[in-house]
């Protein structure tokens with residue numbers, strides 16, 4: 001798929017909040033930043049959840065993808081939340 005990535009952090013923060021809100025293990029500070037780290041099941045890399053990429057897939061549709069998209073095809077479903085403790089080990 002030919003992704004159109006969103007770079008505006010005002011938009012990506014809003015999409016992150018919407019998409020991660022109902023997922024177990026993800027938490028936000030008072031603004032919108034996700035402060036959990038994730039591990040991508042596809043490429044195996046660990047990174048901050050807010051480093052994920054947001055792609056526009058329709059007029060009002062967005063998809064949250066692995067930081068390594070489009071090389072990695074992991075999406076929000078493939079991200080395992082890690083606590084900071086687990087991340088540091």
Ligand SMILES: [Zn+2]
Pocket residue numbers: 040041042043044045066067068072073074
């Ligand atoms: Zn990945």
